Amino acid sequence: MVSIEDIEQAIKERRTVIFSSRCTIQYEGRAKTHLEEGDRIFIIKPDSTLLVHQVTGSSPVNYMKPTTVHKIVKDGEVAYLKSENIRQKEHLRAELRQIHFLETPMLKDEAKIQLAGNEKDMSDFLYANPEMVEPGFTPLSREEHTKYGFIDVFGYDTNGVLTIIECKRYNADFSAVDQLRRYVEKIKSSKGIDQVRGIMASPAITSNAKTMLENWGFTWKKIEPPKKLTKSKNQKGLGDF
Amino acid sequence: MVSIEDIEQAIKERRTVIFSSRCTIQYEGRAKTHLEEGDRIFIIKPDSTLLVHQVTGSSPVNYMKPTTVHKIVKDGEVAYLKSENIRQKEHLRAELRQIHFLETPMLKDEAKIQLAGNEKDMSDFLYANPEMVEPGFTPLSREEHTKYGFIDVFGYDTNGVLTIIECKRYNADFSAVDQLRRYVEKIKSSKGIDQVRGIMASPAITSNAKTMLENWGFTWKKIEPPKKLTKSKNQKGLGDF
DNA sequence: GGGGAGAGATGCCGC
DNA sequence: GCGGCATTTCTCCCC
Numbered sequence: 220m221v222s223i224e225d226i227e228q229a230i231k232e233r234r235t236v237i238f239s240s241r242c243t244i245q246y247e248g249r250a251k252t253h254l255e256e257g258d259r260i261f262i263i264k265p266d267s268t269l270l271v272h273q274v275t276g277s278s279p280v281n282y283m284k285p286t287t288v289h290k291i292v293k294d295g296e297v298a299y300l301k302s303e304n305i306r307q308k309e310h311l312r313a314e315l316r317q318i319h320f321l322e323t324p325m326l327k328d329e330a331k332i333q334l335a336g337n338e339k340d341m342s343d344f345l346y347a348n349p350e351m352v353e354p355g356f357t358p359l360s361r362e363e364h365t366k367y368g369f370i371d372v373f374g375y376d377t378n379g380v381l382t383i384i385e386c387k388r389y390n391a392d393f394s395a396v397d398q399l400r401r402y403v404e405k406i407k408s409s410k411g412i413d414q415v416r417g418i419m420a421s422p423a424i425t426s427n428a429k430t431m432l433e434n435w436g437f438t439w440k441k442i443e444p445p446k447k448l449t450k451s452k453n454q455k456g457l458g459d460f
Numbered sequence: 461m462v463s464i465e466d467i468e469q470a471i472k473e474r475r476t477v478i479f480s481s482r483c484t485i486q487y488e489g490r491a492k493t494h495l496e497e498g499d500r501i502f503i504i505k506p507d508s509t510l511l512v513h514q515v516t517g518s519s520p521v522n523y524m525k526p527t528t529v530h531k532i533v534k535d536g537e538v539a540y541l542k543s544e545n546i547r548q549k550e551h552l553r554a555e556l557r558q559i560h561f562l563e564t565p566m567l568k569d570e571a572k573i574q575l576a577g578n579e580k581d582m583s584d585f586l587y588a589n590p591e592m593v594e595p596g597f598t599p600l601s602r603e604e605h606t607k608y609g610f611i612d613v614f615g616y617d618t619n620g621v622l623t624i625i626e627c628k629r630y631n632a633d634f635s636a637v638d639q640l641r642r643y644v645e646k647i648k649s650s651k652g653i654d655q656v657r658g659i660m661a662s663p664a665i666t667s668n669a670k671t672m673l674e675n676w677g678f679t680w681k682k683i684e685p686p687k688k689l690t691k692s693k694n695q696k697g698l699g700d701f
Numbered sequence: 702g703g704g705g706a707g708a709g710a711t712g713c714c715g716c
Numbered sequence: 717g718c719g720g721c722a723t724t725t726c727t728c729c730c731c
Contacts, residue, residue: 235515237478237501239565249724250577250629251687257569260478260503266516274476274567275507277525278711281573282518282724309724319565324480326515326560328498332522336491338707364730369705388707392720397638398706425719446492490709519726523709550709579722605715610720629722633705639721666704 221318223298227291229323236263239319244271244281248309254280258319261300263289269302269311283311336446341386342371344445345420349374352384352418352440370402372420380416381406387421388444395419396432403437462559464539468532470564477504480560485512485522489550495521499560502541504530510543510552524552577687582627583612585686586661590615593625593659593681611643613661621657622647628662629685636660637673644678 221238229236238261244254259280262270269283283289287304300313342361349356355377363370372384383406385391385399396419403417417437424432424439432439462479470477479502485495500521503511510524524530528545541554583602590597596618604611613625624647626640637660644658658678665673665680673680 235501237480237563239478239563239567246724247687250575250685251689252576252724253574253689255571257571258565258567259569260476260567262501262513264513264515264517268516268518270513270518272503272505272511273569273571274505275509275526276505276712277509277511277520277523278723278725279518284518284724284726285516307724319567320563322478322480322561322563324499324560326480326499326501328500328514330496330498330514333494334491334709335493336709362730364705369730388709390719393642394635394638394721397635397642401634401638427719444491446488448492448494487709493709517727519708519710525709525711548709575724577724605720610715630725631704635706668704 221321223291223293223315223318225321225323226300226315226318229321230263230289230291232323233265233267234323235265235326236321236323237261238321240313240315241317241319242313242315244311244313246281246309246311248304248307248311252281256316261313271313281311281313283309333448335448336388336444338371338386338388338444340447341388341420341442341444342384345372345384345386345442351442352420353377356382370406376416380414381410381412382416382418384418384420386442387419389421389423391419391421391424391432391439392428393425393431395421396428396435396437399432399437400435403435462562464532464534464556464559466562466564467541467556467559470562471504471530471532473564474506474508475564476506476567477562477564478502479562481554481556482558482560483554483556485552485554487522487550487552489545489548493522497557502554512554522552522554524550574689576689577629577685579612579627579629579685581688582629582661582683582685583625586613586625586627586683592683593661594618597623611647617657621655622651622653623657623659625659625661625681627683628660630662630664632660632662632665632673632680633669634666634672636662637669637676637678640673640678641676 246252260272266285267287270279271281273280283302289302292299298315302311346358349358358374360373363373371386376382387395399417403415419439420442487493501513507526508528511520512522514521524543530543533540539556543552587599590599599615601614604614612627617623628636640658644656648656660680661683663684
């Protein structure tokens with residue numbers, strides 16, 4: 220049988236604490252939440268991250284960020300997990316009514332995930348393969364920082380017209396078009412030139428966003444994000460999945 | 461000692477499966493990832509959501525959405541968790557090298573979280589208290605749907621000028637200002653009128669976004685999002701935290 | 702620490 | 717299903 224004192228001790232030792240409990244939860248900070256009684260999974264990590272998961276869905280129902288202080292408080296028959304983040308003015312209180320299990324493993328993990336196929340890979344790919352944008356395109360720079368944001372790819376088209384490319388690894392939407400428009404306007408005004416082209420590079424675009432894009436005189440180029448991991452000696456392909 | 465067969469059985473029974481294992485992980489789908497050996501926490505929920513957590517941070521390092529099929533596959537001495545989502549063309553493979561613990565609780569939870577202080581609460585509050593926007597403001601509607609997005613609050617100012625309010629519960633940034641501009645332009649063109657005001661209502665705004673806002677002739681109104689939970693009989697305040 | 706923007710975003714609601 | 721958008725977004729990077 221798990222006792223509340225076991226959880227208390229594990230938190231004090233800053234172990235990875237994983238338990239399940241029937242509970243109610245209240246949170247107040249950036250918003251205010253209330254969760255009625257039910258069984259949930261709690262994870263308190265060594266960096267003091269707290270996650271509370273219900274039995275469905277990817278996102279935690281409640282959570283606290285690192286730099287939170289966690290305490291077990293007993294008030295007569297009732298036990299609480301009280302988590303407080305002074306700096307962020309957030310606190311959470313869970314009334315723990317029945318503990319189902321507790322695990323406090325010592326976990327060793329130095330690895331960092333390697334990821335391929337993000338927007339950076341896409342702009343790198345277009346910079347290295349400018350003919351994919353259009354024949355004669357000459358890239359000048361990547362991640363050009365302007366006061367109105369930073370531009371993915373920047374260059375000249377075959378006619379020598381300054382061209383801004385905004386990459387999206389997913390369906391481009393209104394806000395992607397807005398972003399491109401903001402950059403084009405900023406470059407026009409800061410460089411004092413009249414003609415700047417805008418190209419949206421993405422695997423897809425919503426029909427409304429495409430209409431808006433064309434209304435602003437911009438064009439869409441269908442580009443798939445590349446998916447190649449940097450080679451490393453221990454790395455295996457997924458081909459044999 | 462936990463055996464791989466115990467995990468296999470728990471997955472088949474569609475229980476909530478929580479275990480820790482030294483492992484390597486590879487994923488391919490929307491992107492491609494590789495994670496070298498380390499100890500991680502695995503959660504497989506009854507809705508087939510998979511979460512893999514490292515010892516730091518709020519976000520899972522790898523995950524699969526509901527409608528994924530999970531299988532334990534043994535290949536000689538080596539055991540894998542293979543998770544495949546056909547519809548989303550995603551798959552994940554974890555080589556499980558040492559299981560530290562396994563828990564397979566039956567969890568009952570019908571509760572849904574109640575949340576106060578979101579953007580909807582903010583626009584409701586402004587609709588009900590238009591003097592908070594400015595004296596003489598007369599709201600017309602909330603969540604007006606336009607082809608270019610939906611408008612939070614819509615009304616007339618004291619001079620009878622059509623006014624659009626965009627609410628943000630956090631620091632308003634460039635994209636919030638972009639959004640407001642998109643709505644104002646859309647209303648101008650669809651109603652064929654020249655003068656439409658735009659107001660950004662938020663607790664804070666980045667300095668650059670404020671400059672851009674003012675350049676476009678819009679104004680910022682500092683408004684805090686309200687934090688009041690709807691009363692319910694079982695609900696208790698957080699005053700005694 | 703603030704600003705800016707991506708994310709294998711997730712989740713919600715509306716059509 | 718797609719579209720549009722908020723999120724206690726989270727995370728990363730750069731200034």
